[in-house]
Amino acid sequence: MxxxxxxxxxxxxxxxxxxxxxxxxxxxxxxxxxxxENIENLPKVFSKGVLExxxxxxxxxxxxxxxxxxxxxxxxxxxxxxxxxxxxxLDTPAKIxxxxxxxxxxxxxxxxxxxxxxxxxxxxxxxxxxxxxxAGQWGTALSLACSLMELECKVYMVRVSFNQKPFxxxxxxxxxxxxxxxxxxxxxxxxxxxxxxxxxxxSLGIAISEAMExxxxxxxxxxxxxxxxxxxxxxxxxxxxxxxxxxxIAGETPDIMIGCxxxxxxxxxxxxxxxxxxxDGKLDCxxxxxxxxxxxxxTQGDYRYDFGDTAGMTPLLKMYTLGHDFVPPSVHAGGLxxxxxAPQVALLAKEGIVNAxxxxxxxxxxxxxxxxxxxxxxxxxxTCHAISVA
Numbered sequence: 001m002x003x004x005x006x007x008x009x010x011x012x013x014x015x016x017x018x019x020x021x022x023x024x025x026x027x028x029x030x031x032x033x034x035x036x037e038n039i040e041n042l043p044k045v046f047s048k049g050v051l052e053x054x055x056x057x058x059x060x061x062x063x064x065x066x067x068x069x070x071x072x073x074x075x076x077x078x079x080x081x082x083x084x085x086x087x088x089x090l091d092t093p094a095k096i097x098x099x100x101x102x103x104x105x106x107x108x109x110x111x112x113x114x115x116x117x118x119x120x121x122x123x124x125x126x127x128x129x130x131x132x133x134x135a136g137q138w139g140t141a142l143s144l145a146c147s148l149m150e151l152e153c154k155v156y157m158v159r160v161s162f163n164q165k166p167f168x169x170x171x172x173x174x175x176x177x178x179x180x181x182x183x184x185x186x187x188x189x190x191x192x193x194x195x196x197x198x199x200x201x202x203s204l205g206i207a208i209s210e211a212m213e214x215x216x217x218x219x220x221x222x223x224x225x226x227x228x229x230x231x232x233x234x235x236x237x238x239x240x241x242x243x244x245x246x247x248x249i250a251g252e253t254p255d256i257m258i259g260c261x262x263x264x265x266x267x268x269x270x271x272x273x274x275x276x277x278x279x280d281g282k283l284d285c286x287x288x289x290x291x292x293x294x295x296x297x298x299t300q301g302d303y304r305y306d307f308g309d310t311a312g313m314t315p316l317l318k319m320y321t322l323g324h325d326f327v328p329p330s331v332h333a334g335g336l337x338x339x340x341x342a343p344q345v346a347l348l349a350k351e352g353i354v355n356a357x358x359x360x361x362x363x364x365x366x367x368x369x370x371x372x373x374x375x376x377x378x379x380x381x382x383t384c385h386a387i388s389v390a
Contacts, residue, residue, distance in 0.1 A: 003084060005246040007077035012068055015060040017237040019272045019344055020230065022059065022279055024351045027230075027343055028318035031305060038315040045215040045223040049120030053231040061234065063116075070115045070148060076238065078103045080246035085374035095252060096390065099243055099270065106171075108380070109266045110141035110226055113235035117224045118145040127220040128152035132182065132207030134262070135161050135335040135382070136168030138226030143177030156182040156190075156210045158337070159202035160330040182207040189213055189311045203327045204263075204338045209311035216313075227263025228308060228317075228342045236269020244273055254285050260385040261289040261298065261356070262335050264342030272344075275353060289345065289356045290385040292364075295328040297321065297341045298349050298356035308340055319346040331361050335382040357389050364388045 020027055032038050042051060053061060063071075083096040101109040121129055129146055132155070133139030139155035146153035155177050162169060162181040169179045180186055182202045183193035187210040193200050200206075208225070215223035225232060247254065257274060259267035267289050277283035289298055301320035308314035310324055319340045326339040341349075348354040368384035371377065379387060 002250055003082050005080045005249050007242060007245060009072050009077070011242070011245060012071050012076050013063065013238050013241040014068070015062050016234045017241060017273050017276070018053075018056055018059055018061055018234050019268075019276065021057050022276050023344065023347060024279065024353065025347065027347060030315035030317055033307075033312065033316055038313065041216060041313070042315070045212055047117070047120040047124040047126065047222055049123060050117055050231045053234055054229060064119060067116050067119050071112075071238070074105055074111055074115075075103050077242045078239075080243060080250075081375075082250075083375055085376070086371060089370065089374040097247070097250070097252070099239060101239065101266070102377075102380075106137065106140045106144055108137040108141065109236060109239060109269065110138045111145060112238055112269070113226070113232045113265065114138070114141035114145035114224070115148070116235045118142070118149040118151055121222045121224070122149045122151060124222070125220070126151065126222045128154065128218075129222055129224045130154045130156070130211040130214045131224045131226065132156045132158070132204055132211050133161070133226065134158050134204050134207075134337055135380075136165050136172065137335055139172050139177060139179065140168060140175065142224055142226070143172045143175035147176045153177040154211075154214065155179045156184065156207040158182055158204060158207050159200065162202075164330075164332070182210050184210060186210065187213045201327065201330055203310060205308070205310035205324050205326070208309035209313055212309060212313045213311070227265040227338070228340065230342075230344060232265050233268035233272065233342055233344055236265050237272050239266070239269040240271060240273035243270060253283065256286045256288065258288045258290060258386045258390050260336060260382045261291050261341065261345065262295075262338045262382065263340070264289075264345035268342055268345050271354075275348065278353070287348075287354045288389055289349070289354055290389040291356060291358050292331055292336050292385060293358040293360045294331050295322070295337050295339075296358040297339065298346070299358040301341070303346060303350050306340060317343050319343045320349065332381045335380075336385065359385050359388045
């Protein structure tokens with residue numbers, strides 16, 4: 001019985017998997033609001049490389065050698081563990097596996113796309129990236145990625161998380177990132193929010209608006225998003241591609257795959273390569289997205305066109321949404337407090353290929369404590385949602 005399955009560095013995927021050509025129905029295109037220029041603004045805020053990937057219908061997209069080199073440096077491939085301790089605690093015949101993306105130097109999966117986005121921005125001649133962050137994992141990853149690519153980084157951190165998680169801010173600053181609480185007085189939209197409510201807790205939608213506003217003001221500044229968009233989920237498929245190889249080594253095929261969802265990137269990255277097998281009739285597997293009951297995008301949101309940010313600077317995206325002006329309660333799973341859902345994940349949920357479950361905060365922490373006692377690994381609040389459903 002194998003407790004840990006480790007791949008050789010030579011087995012880092014050479015290509016990302018793009019699910020767009022394999023979706024059961026075409027992905028609805030982004031739209032401009034009436035009288036808007038949102039789509040026309042995208043080349044001003046995103047690098048050419050990621051915009052091409054956003055719209056691509058190529059099934060496999062080559063990972064640049066420079067990106068694979070950094071993947072190796074940060075510890076890819078990551079190990080897959082058999083949760084034998086948890087199995088024994090639960091007295092279950094099920095075989096439970098978990099992928100250790102926390103082996104990354106920043107502690108999460110976020111570096112997989114941060115490195116790629118910083119690389120393409122550098123290729124385009126950008127000097128600085130702006131972004132938003134909730135719990136701080138994405139801001140931390142982009143701060144490090146920018147440092148590795150010799151770019152400046154500015155992070156708008158949701159104010160409630162900025163106050164709840166001061167050490168995360170310290171790590172971003174250590175990597176060279178400039179961190180400001182959002183809403184802030186650095187942007188016109190931030191100042192507008194603060195004038196209406198000086199104690200506003202912030203939201204990811206507001207932080208996205210602020211970061212995009214700054215990127216639109218300067219030619220040498222690009223915006224970088226940590227989840228939701230197609231190219232972000234594309235970069236994260238290294239997780240699922242590695243997992244497929246590891247389960248083959250273990251002699252197992254998954255019956256159920258579970259991931260937590262905020263914007264959808266870690267979930268999509270883990271399950272998309274397996275969803276292809278299901279759509280091809282090669283795999284019988286259930287895919288479950290676990291979300292907070294306090295921000296129930298997939299379980300209670302509407303499937304419609306909406307903005308990805310609060311100010312309405314992004315194009316309209318077809319997704320499950322709670323409304324772009326939704327301000328979630330200040331629960332500790334800051335990485336899952338997003339009003340919308342990645343259009344690809346949303347489409348798969350609409351088609352019944354992905355199922356969603358919402359979990360209350362007290363239950364997820366109880367599950368996280370059990371997991372820690374059984375496995376010795378202390379999971380993040382976000383991860384605890386997937387553990388609770390499992």
